[in-house]
Amino acid sequence: MDTPPTSDRPRRRDAAKHILHPHTLRDGMRIAPQPHVRASAMAGVQAALTGAIAMPLIYISPFAHLLSFAALGSIVALYGRFAPAQRRNWLLLYCMLSQTAVVLVTSTAAWLGAPNLVMLIVLALCCGGLMFVQQTVKMGAPGALLMVFAAGASFDTPVRFVEIIERGLTVMLVGLLAWAICFLTEKFRNDPSAFVPGEPALPRKRRIEVALSITLATFLAAAASQLIGASHPSWAAMGAMAAMTGPHLYHALHRGVQRLLGVVIGAAIAGVILIFEPNVWQMMGLIVGLQIITEIIIGSNYALGQMLVTPMALLMTVIGMPGVSGFHMASERIWDTLIGAAIGLVLAILLSSQPDRLELAAYKAAKGNKS
Known part of the structure; x- marks a missing residue:
């Protein structure tokens, strides 16, 4: 068992050791009770219902090339x-926009015809800007990450x-369809015990700092990714963004490790599915089904959720x-x-x-005392 650092100024190398500690992997695979499963499951059903209506309509229309954007x-x-219902109504519209x-x-x-470098800068600025928006409006799950996928x-x-x-x-109209479906089926989601205020908004200066750090990380x-010849640099940007997202440093580190584990297994599952050339x-049908199942389990374990999100994506x-x-x-998704x-x-x-690392040290000490 590790002893907590005796220094009141934990170093960055101490934080790095946390990633390699066995309890980080154990925590990443721990299954927790799913909080407010009804609200999460209903969100998955609403997204699946939207997709089940929009995707076939787009596919049989002259605009079948827009099928991914309908999804x-x-x-x-x-x-x-x-x-709560009223806040969700405007939040859905904000997310659609x-x-x-x-x-x-x-x-x-x-x-x-922007050159590659400019395209990467545009992508990184979108990532940083979306993170600022997420923290400003308190967007909640699934956060800005899925919007980066759209970008x-x-x-x-x-x-x-x-x-x-x-x-x-296409994105706007299907988003409006999602809003309408959520509005019409609100009574099935309505569970006052599930309504949580979320994390308090960070000060504006801190939100800007976070957005700039996300911009830098996603650009790099x-x-x-592009230097090694990959054709989907946004996937690497999403990996970096996930690893830096969380209310606390230990949450961000765990999320990065969990995403890595989940995506590797999820990409392998997707590879097996695609071998059969559906x-x-x-x-x-798979996309619709995975949307529901993912939302039922992702609150229990982020890595497990990524095993389903990855093949769906x-x-x-x-x-x-x-x-x-x-x-x-x-295979490219894994790399x-x-x-x-x-x-x-x-x-x-x-x-x-320094406060981030002090909090991480306290978390490690608490884990050590329990082991």
């Missing part, structure tokens, strides 16, 4: 699950001007890119997450404050 629009229903905005921004940059889906080039409009309208992760209808990507090797995409999580964990420690 992305459906995830708006996942927000505000623990908020934020997601539409990042899709328009990254698509416009691609249409303008990454718009990263391809070249893009025609009309496609910018099509993508933005995306750039490193058709579009089968992929839509890969299916959302593959469904809009016919002919792409699903197995290659699954991108490894790169992003490693960079995020390193920067989380390097940029940590």
Whole structure:
């Protein structure tokens, strides 16, 4: 058993050792009781219902090439699950507008023919900006991370001007459908015991500092991903962002490790699924089913949730890119997450404050006393 640091000024190397400690892995795999399972499950059902309506309609229309964006629009229903009805109504609209905005921004940059470096900067600024928005409006789960996924889906080039409009309208209209479904089915989610205020808002200066650190981390992760020839730098950015997100340093470190474990296993599951070359209808069915199951279990264990989120995300990507090797995409997801999580964990420690490390030391001491 480790003894807590005797110094009242724990060093960054002490924080780094925490990642390698056996209890970090044990904590990452511990299954906790799912808090407010009804609200979480209902959010998954609402997102799944949105997708089950929107995706087939898009697929049989002349706009089948927008299928991935219809799937992305459906995830708006996942927000505000623990908020009272009135707050959730405007929060869903805010999230829909934020997601539409990042899709328009990254698509416009691609249409303008921005060089790779500029595209990476745009992506990183979107990540930092979304984090600032998340902390300002107290967005709650699933946070800005899924919106970064939407930004990454718009990263391809070249893009025609009309496609910018099509993508933005698809995400917005499906997001509005999600809002309507949530409004109409609110009575099934309504559980006053599940309504929690969330973390208190950080001071504006601290929110800006967090946004800047996220911008730096996601830029470095995306750039490193592109340097090794990966075609989805946003996945590396998401790995870095997850590793730096959390109300406390120990939460952020655990989240980074959990995401790494979950994505590796989830990508392997996706690879097995895609080997069988499911058709579009089968992929839509899998996406809808995974949305419900994920929301039921992710509150119990983030790594376990990522094992399901990862194949769902890969299916959302593959469904809009016919002919792409699903197995290659699954293996790339693993490498991108490894790169992003490693960079995020390193920067989380390097940029940590003395109070952050003191809190981590206290957490380690408490864990040591229980073991």
